[in-house]
Amino acid sequence: MRAAPYLALAALAAGLILAQGGAALAASTENGRHVFMRAGCWQCHGTMGQGGVAGPKLAPDPLPFDALSTFVRATNRAMPPYREEVLSDADLADLYAYLQSIPKAPDPKSIRLLNW
Amino acid sequence: MAHKSALLNVDRRKFLAGVAVAGAATAAAPQTTPIAAPLPDRRPSGLRPSAQMAAAETAMPKELPRAHAADGSDFMVDVIKTLDFEYLPANPASSFRGLHESLIDYGGNKKPEFLTCMHEESAVAMAHGYFKAAGKPLLTLCHGTVGLQHAAMAIYNAWCDRVPVIVVGGTDLDAAHRPPGVPTVHSAQDINTLVRDFTKWDDTPVSLQHFAQSFVRAYKIAMTPPMGPVAIALDGGLQQAPIHENGERLYIPRYVATSPPQGDSGAVREAARLLANAERPVIVVDRAARSANGMKLIVELAEALQAPVVDHGGRMNFPNTHYLNQSGRGNALIGQADVILGLELADYWGTVNAFIDNGEEEGTGLREPRTKNGVRLISITSAGLLTKSNYQEFQRFQVVDIEMAADVEATLPALIDAVKVAIPNDRKSAIEKRGEALRKAWAEGRERAKSAAAVAWDASPISTARLSMELWAQIKRLDWSLVTSGNVSNWPKRLWTMERYYQSLGGPGGYGVGYGAPAAVGAALANRAEGRFSVSIQSDGDLMYAPGVLWTAARHRIPLLSVMHNNRAYHQEAMHVQRLANRRDRVANLGKDMCPVGTAIENPDPDYAKLAASLGWWSAGPIKDPNELAGALEYAVEVVKAGEPALVDVWTQPR
Numbered sequence: 001m002r003a004a005p006y007l008a009l010a011a012l013a014a015g016l017i018l019a020q021g022g023a024a025l026a027a028s029t030e031n032g033r034h035v036f037m038r039a040g041c042w043q044c045h046g047t048m049g050q051g052g053v054a055g056p057k058l059a060p061d062p063l064p065f066d067a068l069s070t071f072v073r074a075t076n077r078a079m080p081p082y083r084e085e086v087l088s089d090a091d092l093a094d095l096y097a098y099l100q101s102i103p104k105a106p107d108p109k110s111i112r113l114l115n116w
Numbered sequence: 117m118a119h120k121s122a123l124l125n126v127d128r129r130k131f132l133a134g135v136a137v138a139g140a141a142t143a144a145a146p147q148t149t150p151i152a153a154p155l156p157d158r159r160p161s162g163l164r165p166s167a168q169m170a171a172a173e174t175a176m177p178k179e180l181p182r183a184h185a186a187d188g189s190d191f192m193v194d195v196i197k198t199l200d201f202e203y204l205p206a207n208p209a210s211s212f213r214g215l216h217e218s219l220i221d222y223g224g225n226k227k228p229e230f231l232t233c234m235h236e237e238s239a240v241a242m243a244h245g246y247f248k249a250a251g252k253p254l255l256t257l258c259h260g261t262v263g264l265q266h267a268a269m270a271i272y273n274a275w276c277d278r279v280p281v282i283v284v285g286g287t288d289l290d291a292a293h294r295p296p297g298v299p300t301v302h303s304a305q306d307i308n309t310l311v312r313d314f315t316k317w318d319d320t321p322v323s324l325q326h327f328a329q330s331f332v333r334a335y336k337i338a339m340t341p342p343m344g345p346v347a348i349a350l351d352g353g354l355q356q357a358p359i360h361e362n363g364e365r366l367y368i369p370r371y372v373a374t375s376p377p378q379g380d381s382g383a384v385r386e387a388a389r390l391l392a393n394a395e396r397p398v399i400v401v402d403r404a405a406r407s408a409n410g411m412k413l414i415v416e417l418a419e420a421l422q423a424p425v426v427d428h429g430g431r432m433n434f435p436n437t438h439y440l441n442q443s444g445r446g447n448a449l450i451g452q453a454d455v456i457l458g459l460e461l462a463d464y465w466g467t468v469n470a471f472i473d474n475g476e477e478e479g480t481g482l483r484e485p486r487t488k489n490g491v492r493l494i495s496i497t498s499a500g501l502l503t504k505s506n507y508q509e510f511q512r513f514q515v516v517d518i519e520m521a522a523d524v525e526a527t528l529p530a531l532i533d534a535v536k537v538a539i540p541n542d543r544k545s546a547i548e549k550r551g552e553a554l555r556k557a558w559a560e561g562r563e564r565a566k567s568a569a570a571v572a573w574d575a576s577p578i579s580t581a582r583l584s585m586e587l588w589a590q591i592k593r594l595d596w597s598l599v600t601s602g603n604v605s606n607w608p609k610r611l612w613t614m615e616r617y618y619q620s621l622g623g624p625g626g627y628g629v630g631y632g633a634p635a636a637v638g639a640a641l642a643n644r645a646e647g648r649f650s651v652s653i654q655s656d657g658d659l660m661y662a663p664g665v666l667w668t669a670a671r672h673r674i675p676l677l678s679v680m681h682n683n684r685a686y687h688q689e690a691m692h693v694q695r696l697a698n699r700r701d702r703v704a705n706l707g708k709d710m711c712p713v714g715t716a717i718e719n720p721d722p723d724y725a726k727l728a729a730s731l732g733w734w735s736a737g738p739i740k741d742p743n744e745l746a747g748a749l750e751y752a753v754e755v756v757k758a759g760e761p762a763l764v765d766v767w768t769q770p771r
Contacts, residue, residue: 050572052771080698
């Protein structure tokens, strides 16, 4: 149960960040993108969290923070867990802010190359 | 009848004597006696050599003796020509100089035409790709110990992928007479041991008649399912010695194809009974279709059962536009199945079990069955007829209920007939409804794939979905063949229209990196004869194993559009190191790169467009803005349509 206290902290941090909005969100988003790259998330999920054969889509519309952070901290599936020694609670919250900041994908019907 | 090795010794000795005794008159006419020339006295002596002896040992020979009989390698060319090889990709070398000279001069450099390669691995991989596009094997030559070792990785890929390649390796067996120095370093007592673990058969002929029999035998063995590479070691002396039939007329055995093994009739009936009565049958295919006819047969079986097909993609097994192609839902369908038919699966265990690489089970990872209790498993594969001990490509052992050691294409007609007979009348309505549900699921799957492709559509580095669809827009009206497809999250299979056998050729088999570029060139060579447009999605790390194959394509005017999936890393390895770092609660050391130390291909960034241009290709890139892709690809397509190779370097997302 090593992840439990951190999950609570992370949820709190995310809540604070999300509640602040505006500049605070932008700042954490910038660091979140940096964390997303530095921690290797992009290796399986792509730089915009779009997913692919190696990992599922994370964004746009990420999972609720609690669900995502629980998985990140304690997964025993193909994705390795990111514990606090590797990814701090603050960085995880920023990372989530980055995922939230990724704009919605265009409607595939509006993309000519996807309609032939 | 003369003993073959005796004949060989006579001929070799005469040839070498001719070299040692420059211009010796006795060497000018064919001899039948063992001693052809008045050799200097070679008794051991502590005395200084005579002037004659010193000259014989050290001076340059004035002229090689002219053979009045045809050389052995001319006869070898006669043998080779009976098997209708179109091309011979090879790196030139002294150990097969006799055969090389005969091929291009006596044989006129036609059928086969010599294609200059810059690495033996490239030559074999070209033959690998060629076969999968043409259905015909190629012959390649390897230089002694060093050439065969260079070729070994590609031969292993062909072995794992069940592809026939005829590998002829030069060597020089006669330790007493072969040239000293380098040729000796390049010779081995039993050179084929290098590749014996992953070839179907090998031989070292000691006479020309032996060569004729072994070459035709090798071809026959390679082409009989389960197909695979074969190796013939070719003695340098045998190539260069004149032909002496000594009363025995040399002949070339006629090649007659061997019928592939068909499944036992009882096993076929029992498999049909299980499938016909199944509630949720699933057909899983991998290297099942050996030809376009194989694909038609799989479609016919699936339609008779209205069963979903999950294609692992070792070959083009099933059209991706057919509603029964449910590959995108493979694991879910396997989890619900009550009967699973596996057709030429490389890994049956991995099909019905999940492996989670999470460090559990004392570090070995977790194994979870994908299937429900009571599922019945059927397998048809010829791989079981050819299993060796050392290399472990046969995967984990999987118990199945019915196993046929047989060729899929040869067995399917009987299985289809048996299924049609076995379907009870009261099941026909349920089977039809199953088909209707699958039709709906297929359409929904396509829409989901389009929605997924739209995510990160404008990203830079460019998403693999965008890359694939920009490419598709340029080639979809052509008669195209995707000769290698890199690792782009299967977008072509998810969104292109793939209906013809040559439109997807599968992967390397042994997962030996370095297959993609040469196999693409080989397949493009086969497609050139058919007027097809060849396109490859080329991984960066793969290309850098042996980029010299680009020159081969330019030199021999092999049209190929190569679009780089340049993710600037050995990305699979980046993910592996990241996984282990996390598991050990350590921050992965990235150094100055984007990926863990040792896995990135950046700083400096290879310029693949310049590399390709330096080797004779039209090229563009690196392209990082997705909006610039269409123009570059459009131009590149025109270059390839004009008969030249073209490369477009694209900075992409990792997968």
